[in-house]
Amino acid sequence: MSQTVDRALSILPLLARGPADLGQVAGSLGVHKSTALRLLRTLHEHGLVYRQEDQRYRLGARLFALAQEAVESLDIREIAHPHLVRLNEETGHTVHLAVHEESEVLYIDKVDSRYPVRMYSRVGRPVAITVAAVAKLLLADLPEPERRALAAKLDYPMYTPRSVPDAAAFLRELAAVREQGWATDLGGHEESINCVAAPVRGADGRVVAAMSVSAPNVVVTADELLTLLPLVRRTADAISREYSGTTPAKDTA
């Protein structure tokens, strides 16, 4: 909507893939070098872009700081964190908290397994939206039309043979999840990893976040993991209660 800002912001994802020099930036934007220079300077002043010694540009420090502040101002996260820690202590497995935003689902908190098994996930990273248990819960709660629209425009990568294959299957799965009030991912993202998840609800009953417990087959079987379901649900409910109760509407400014 604003050409100048649009161009400037297009630089960021470009630099996210690695440092680039002025010419490359100008080329990618399809603008004159001098224009790119001025945009980069403005980004630089705001700390979003950093100029390394070889004159090339890379993403800057303020970006981290902003992301930090943003994630910390999500109050669900603060409320939920101690519960995640406790669940992790009780089960020993990796615990995730995720929210839905726009057409993505992303992890906003994580407590790592005590077992020396690494899962590839990271706070701030988008979730495999078509298969993750937390994603199913968050999307299942969307109003019907939105759900259909979103399901239609998603890609359905077959991470494993058990991945959800297409929009129709996904919508069926969401309907089932919506009914039962919890969700699983049994090897749909990574062959040997299973998850069980439960929703966190706001005062109005809408799903505001979802939490999951994940563990690889080598540690516990899917059936064993499912025995944790009541505990996961109780934890999610505890978070829901606390979140609904407090909700301090900060309106100072």
Added chain:
Amino acid sequence: MSQTVDRALSILPLLARGPADLGQVAGSLGVHKSTALRLLRTLHEHGLVYRQEDQRYRLGARLFALAQEAVESLDIREIAHPHLVRLNEETGHTVHLAVHEESEVLYIDKVDSRYPVRMYSRVGRPVAITVAAVAKLLLADLPEPERRALAAKLDYPMYTPRSVPDAAAFLRELAAVREQGWATDLGGHEESINCVAAPVRGADGRVVAAMSVSAPNVVVTADELLTLLPLVRRTADAISREYSGTTPAKDTA
């Protein structure tokens, strides 16, 4: 340098302090509501800003993704990480990796203590630059004039009675650190926490990062922590060698 972009980017730190509605944003920028609207829309299209259900704006998801990609594209971090993990396993203490950028020093990686003691630090967060051991190492390596200029414009908050009080003391400390090739922070940031740090150097000998081991008094005394110095230095040197050796200059594009 570019007014439009400048205004648009000024919105980000504003929203970092919590959600705001259109009027508040326009007010803070000193522009007409319609102008603010269009800027916000552009930010929104790029995913940097998210509009929550109550119509207010908050920082958006792509910001996390960008910060992630940025931090992951730092190859020092990738090389160093396994070394940090090992050092953590050997000592049991919290291990940090930090780099210098612009007039900040920031943590780019961290492996938490196995002891149940929490330190307040976070990947991406700026370091207490006047007292942290890693900061001393990174700044000590700057060319003389830059070092003086930076020291002069810093603030010297007295976190504790042992904090570095002013620019003169700081420069003396940096000179000492430069000589000895390692640094400490003995209760200069938090009364009961000590750190020892060692530099990671590039092929040209310049300090490109610094790593530290931190532990509270209640776990080990400062003297005991200092006995780890040789181990910390060996680890840092190992990272330096690996970093200097490989340095894959990616020039594909």
Added chain:
DNA sequence: CCCATCTGTTGCAATATATGCAACGGTCAT
């Protein structure tokens, strides 16, 4: 050693682009 080349930088004129205004539409509370 000098010249050619490449990248980043600045001043300037032209015009495309962002801006503020005013009017509209929706929502909520009175």
Added chain:
DNA sequence: ATGACCGTTGCATATATTGCAACAGATGGG
């Protein structure tokens, strides 16, 4: 029902952005 409030849109104006061309500094080859 009515008024106030907030977000939204079209439009004319003028301002801020753009590309150009010329410059500067570094790099490398002849």
